[in-house]
Amino acid sequence: MLSLSPLGQEEEAVVAAAAQAEERDSGTCSFSGLDDSLTSLQWLQEFSILSAQVPQHVHQHPQLLGQQLGPDGPASPLAADPASSIGTPLTPGRPTAAAYSRMQTLPGIVAHGHCPDEVDYKTNAHIKPPYSYATLICMAMQASKKSKITLSYIYQWITDNFCYYRHADPTWQNSIRHNLSLNKCFIKVPRNKDEPGKGGFWKIDPQYAERLLSGAYKKRRMPPVQVNPALQNRLKFNLPTQSTGRPVGLNVSSESQRLLREFEEVTEDHQNRDPHLCEGTMLCSWPMVRERNGYKRKQAVGSRNSISKMTRHSSSPLFCAEEQREAGPLKGPFDWDALVDSALRGELSLDGEDPLSPIMKDVDLTGRGAHISAADAPAGTPDLRSSDVSDFDEETFLATAFLETPWPEDENPGRGDFLTSSTVNLDQLFDLGDSLNVDASSRMEPLL
DNA sequence: GTCTGTTTACCTCTCG
């Protein structure tokens, strides 16, 4: 009953245009010409899970950040479908290796019962991606390069990038819809009368996007291993396991292992950082306004949408559908070290008009309404400077952050409002960068 | 009829 609607014409047009623009702007090879190891979502898994450090190959090819999903997201050709060839769950050459032993030391990963880092969800149809539906939706939205996307696009993106859902019972689509409707993070944008097609568009509520990104929403619970029931039998017979119990099919290429080693070398220091360094960071400064996000049980009918959703409209400074120009993926070479160094030297000011990312610049610390600049908060304000670190949802943040499209340098309509509304001090920013240097750096790309 | 969207209900799991 899995019936995916093809992309609408308008979407295809945008996708095609984006692809062309991407190729034109980057001056690099086309998406299809990229090394496969750099076009997989898999590196995101690494990035997300391994404490948000920058994989070496991303360091080496930062321009690829925006190309991980390809310029056209769901329009990209489906990855090889291992469901028909069990035993080859990984795409050769992809940087999917992980130091599994090392992972044993990372809380919250091993506890999940499997090593997501080793799983190429784009081709592995057997293991359910460890992302909540909300996260998946966000990822699709971020990857789309559009400010608003359709439900069918979300379906398509998910099935294209997470093989599991290609073969899973389509009830997940129900959950997606359920999530869109129920989760206040998502705003429905009605389709214009003259726009053909079914349904409306969806976008991320800027306010809640901030919270999503800041981790106000917990990551998906991860059962030990969720194996696609539809494939369980085949998996059972076709996936021999190692002595560790891990499927042999999850072996990684030597190149991947090399990349991982390099990555680990780079990130090892970060793993040993004093956790207190996190205090005062941007993310840690964001108060977790744990407003129930629509999951209240037995709510009064209409209490959610009639109020919360109605009050959310496009006046929000971020992600506004028509306010925010379609942004392309990160482009061009990028000197990460130089950026961080200069930032650490204080050469980068986040005050004023620097076109920093919305979430870097404007943080609605209340979650709704009253804005409190992070910089305005007293240094000792506990709820701002050392707030619930555990709430920091790396998964959501990272999963979406790398996909978050930067705004073009030449225009930033609709951003003046948030650019001027608050400030973030450098310490906050680059403490953030310590743990999320990909993201922080990528957000500052327009500065260069 | 199918797709989309909303709503309700109930479940499991995590966390304090």
Next chain:
DNA sequence: CGAGAGGTAAACAGAC
């Protein structure tokens, strides 16, 4: 143990 977060299922209505 209760609350919160997230997942699943199902019913229903409206649009296409």
